[in-house]
Amino acid sequence: MFLVLFLMSFGTFHVHSVLSKPEQVTAYEGDTVTLHSRGNTTWTLSRIQWAIFQNDTLIATYQTGDLETDLIWSYKGRLTLNTTTGDLQIKNVTRKDNKSYSVLLMDNNNDQYNHDIQLNVRGETGPRS
Ligand SMILES: *[C@@H]1O[C@H](CO)[C@@H](O)[C@H](O)[C@H]1NC(C)=O
Ligand SMILES: *[C@@H]1O[C@H](CO)[C@@H](O)[C@H](O)[C@H]1NC(C)=O
Ligand SMILES: *[C@@H]1O[C@H](CO)[C@@H](O)[C@H](O)[C@H]1NC(C)=O
Ligand SMILES: *[C@@H]1O[C@H](CO)[C@@H](O)[C@H](O)[C@H]1NC(C)=O
Ligand SMILES: *[C@@H]1O[C@H](CO)[C@@H](O)[C@H](O)[C@H]1NC(C)=O
Secondary structure (H helix, E strand, C coil): CHHHHHHHHHHHHHHHHHHCCCEEEEEECCCCEEECCCCCCCCCEEEEEEEECCCCEEEEEEECCEEECCCCHHHCCCEEECCCCCCEEECCCCHHHCCEEEEEEEECCCCEEEEEEEEEEECCCCCCC
16 A cells, blocks of 8 residues: 555656646757746756757756767867856757757755756748838
8 A cells, every 4th residue: 555655656756747848949041049037036056967859869968067068070160058047049040950958957955956948940931021
């Protein structure tokens, strides 16, 4: 009985994270776009991890005072990470950036926050409405 209750509460945790829909962001090819972490602005961030949601590949990190924004070849030279807010800026957006991204924030009390974003990239010749 105790085991069943444990599994149920564990399952609920996962259902919650699956049900929360990613924020939708639209950009056009060649644009500079900022993906906001939406973290608590009072936090002093000790760790920031931006990943490609689909395969968990880290693209930009800040941990133990060390900032890395050139982890993946396809984003090399295009990323700027704000270590105060956790916001990630992507320059010269390409169609290949059309993906879901996930950010994990940790503050200096080890509180954690997670936010998911779907970046929708449209062609530069398309109508801007
Ligand atoms: C932000 O963090 C502070 C300090 O931990 C907390 O008091 C406050 O309620 C948080 N605000 C939100 C919107 O979560
Ligand atoms: C994850 O996806 C990115 C972009 O599509 C790709 O560059 C990278 O190699 C992938 N990583 C793995 C481990 O599949
Ligand atoms: C980070 O963002 C904050 C709030 O928007 C801004 O005041 C600050 O100048 C930014 N820092 C950098 C290095 O861009
Ligand atoms: C933007 O990316 C395209 C290819 O994706 C490249 O041809 C172009 O030179 C880049 N522009 C800048 C300003 O980096
Ligand atoms: C961008 O990604 C979304 C969600 O995965 C998909 O529905 C859409 O067709 C993609 N757009 C392009 C131009 O690949």
